Amino acid sequence: MGYSIAEEKIFNSGHAACPGCSEALAIRYIVNTLGRDTIAVVPPSCIAIISGPQPYSSMRIPVYQTTLESSAASAAGIKRALKAKGNDHTKVVVIAGDGGTYDIGFQALSSAAERNEDFIYVCLDNEGYMNTGAQKSSSTPYLAYTTSTPSGKPTPKKNLAEIMAAHGIPYVATATTGYPDDLARKVARARELKGMRFILVLTPCLDGWGLADNAGPKTSRLAVESGIFPLYEVEDGVRYTLNYGSKGIPVGAYFSQQSRFKHLAQAQLDEIQTMVDVNWRRLQTKF
Amino acid sequence: MRKEHTRLLLNGNHAVAYGVRLAQAKVIPVYPITPQTPIVEKISEFQARGEMEVELMTAESEHSAMSACITASLTGVRVFTATASQGLMLMHEMLHYASGARTPIVMANVNRTIGSPWGFWPDQTDSLAQRDTGWIQYYCEHGQESLDTVLQAYRVAEQALLPAMVVHEAFYVSHALEAVEVPDQTIADRYLPPFDPPHRLDPEIGESWGNTVNQDMFHRHRHDLGQAMERVPGLAREADAEYKKLTGRGYGIIEQYRCDGAKLVLATMGSMAGTAREAADQLRSAGVAVGLLKVKLFRPFPTEDVRKALQGVPKVMVLDRNFAPGTGGFLHQELKAALYGMENAPSVHGYLAGVGGTNVSPANILELAQAALTEGPAANSVWKG
Structure with missing residues (x-):
């Protein structure tokens, strides 16, 4: 897409993420793109661990750590207070996990979107409660192993990008750490807009997904190229733009990097391939 | 000096709203619940008539309302919300979070029975069950006292950096009409200085809040919280005495x-x-x-x-x-x-x-x-x- 990443060093080394962690990579591109005039809201998650225990901080911006379900409401409170003080320049960003977004934080998120609150909400989606030992969330894919779905999750992943787009908010985008320039460009785009902006970032979890330490970016790219996680933008709930879509790579190639799908039989793989193909065709009609 | 007021026929809830207007709260996240709602309706009216400059945030739940109160307060503005019964129960987690964050939020709670079964009746169990959440709690007998206590609560809360609940009962106080003296704005301004906390969420300062702490830090934090609470009776006595000097009305603690x-x-x-x-x-x-x-x-x-x-x-x-x-x-x-x-x-x-x-x-x-x-x-x- 011809975007070069202009980074301001806000996120620093020495943080507590696992070596090779996709979330650390995502946080770097998010906060370094947003810049110094930003306040971050972080609920309990690996992001909270990476942010750093008191009195340390991996980010050179104020970080407010809130409760698991209240990120969107907390961010709205900060932004309303800034407005009341006549501050129209400081950005507010939520960086939350999928459990805190798809599940327990969804009520506050949907309400903030309906009110078109003026902040950026980034969900780092690693498809489960990885910080508590890899339990299932409503983002966990169909048939994936987690410690709370040892036989595989019986229902598909919730389609949060489309749910957020259906709120008609100014900006919704999907992104992933295997495409860092695309991710940074989307954060920069969100930064220029007003109102509620939502970015869903797929962040493969080395431990939770059973990946090799260096497999994060490759797995991320395979998620896109197999059509499982297409990268696109939606403005005002209606104007869809495709950035990166399926290259026809079979889902098996994506799954082969991970241990959470290794129990699948060929018939199950075929079933998932059909679902992915249907979803990809359905999405393509919107561009 | 005691003539610097307007005498109005108000119910207890509207009296609270006048108190909040006098305190010039800047962010008010709210969620409706009987019998609290007239407080927020009156504040909405003040805003619509241009009598109050305030960010009213219509949250989808009391839990989110309190979550937003905490961050707005941490960002350095005066904050208010109101609730009752089930709403207060839903806020419970964030009540602890608010006192832990040392946010001087003032909240009105209109005492109402807690379900199940459903009821709408005056019963103080809802707020009393929150007695261990680190909030200052004032109980009021009538609307005049509720208005006056809102102003006193802000003064004490902001001095102690603790949140405060101003409580009165459903219907007996919340909906009962009586003559209420509303002090002039100049009196309220003399009583309540602007809220301008040195510690706040501000990129120019760079301070954070809520990060994980170790056992020793948590221990010291709780000790500090306890010491702040111990200062409250003295601060509340003084706040009441000062208020009496300005308005002629005092209640004691x-x-x-x-x-x-x-x-x-x-x-x-x-x-x-x-x-x-x-x-x-x-x-x-x-x-x-x-x-x-x-x-x-x-x-x-x-x-x-x-x-x-x-x-x-x-x-x-x-x-x-x-x-x-x-x-x-x-x-x-x-x-x-x-x-x-x-x-x-x-x-x-x-x-x-x-x-x-x-x-x-x-x-x-x-x-x-x-x-x-x-x-x-x-x-x-x-x-x-």
Whole structure:
């Protein structure tokens, strides 16, 4: 897409993420793109661990750590207070996990979107409660192993990008750490807009997904190229733009990097391939 | 100076709204619930008429309303919200979070029964069940007191950096009309300085809040919180005295009424104090030496003041319009604890009266007083109607 990443060093080394962690990579591109005039809201998650225990901080911006379900409401409170003080320049960003977004934080998120609150909400989606030992969330894919779905999750992943787009908010985008320039460009785009902006970032979890330490970016790219996680933008709930879509790579190639799908039989793989193909065709009609 | 006010016919909830307007709260996240809603409706009216510059955030739940109160306060503005009953229950997690974050939020709670089963009736259990959340709690007898207490609560909360609840009961206070003196804005401004905290969420300062701490840091944090709470009775006494100088109205953190030489003191909170005052007058007229102790500041519990007030009193009769299964009336428990170890402490009779919002008339209280004067005290609270 011809975007070069202009980074301001806000996120620093020495943080507590696992070596090779996709979330650390995502946080770097998010906060370094947003810049110094930003306040971050972080609920309990690996992001909270990476942010750093008191009195340390991996980010050179104020970080407010809130409760698991209240990120969107907390961010709205900060932004309303800034407005009341006549501050129209400081950005507010939520960086939350999928459990805190798809599940327990969804009520506050949907309400903030309906009110078109003026902040950026980034969900780092690693498809489960990885910080508590890899339990299932409503983002966990169909048939994936987690410690709370040892036989595989019986229902598909919730389609949060489309749910957020259906709120008609100014900006919704999907992104992933295997495409860092695309991710940074989307954060920069969100930064220029007003109102509620939502970015869903797929962040493969080395431990939770059973990946090799260096497999994060490759797995991320395979998620896109197999059509499982297409990268696109939606403005005002209606104007869809495709950035990166399926290259026809079979889902098996994506799954082969991970241990959470290794129990699948060929018939199950075929079933998932059909679902992915249907979803990809359905999405393509919107561009 | 005492003429610097407007006299209006207001219900208790609207009186609270006038108090909030005078305090010039800047962010008000809210969620509707009966019987709180008239407070927020009136504030919305003030905003629509251009009489109040405020960010009203219509949250999807009380939990989110309180979450937004905390961050708005941490960003450095004066914040208000109001709730009742189930709403307060839903906020419970964030009540602890608010005091932990040392945010001087002021919230009005209109006491209402907690389900199940459903009810809409005056009962103080909702707020009293939050007594351990680190919030200052004031109980008010009438709308005038509620308005005045909102301003006092902001002053004390911002000095102690603790959140404060201003509480009055459903309908008896929330919807009862009475003449209320609304102080002029100049008086409120003289009383309540602008809120400008040195620690706040601000990129220019770079301070964060909420990160994980170690055991020692948590220990010190709780100790600090406790010390702040210990300062509150003194701050609240001073806030009340200053308020009285400016408006002519003061309440004390407790009120002693006709307690001189009393052989029985009625102890209660909120609207029942008015009824008990009437009962005390009737008993005094009949030659029975009965007084009233109204506990206005319930958290922190004004132990010293209560001990002093009950020095030499042989009997106390506590009227609790609230109930904790297994322990009884909240004021009864707290009063017994406050008097424990005191030399010649009065015997304490705990009566559950008006639980669930049943009416307690002066005549009922006269009967209860006669019972207390003749019976020995029971260890636990006794159901009396």
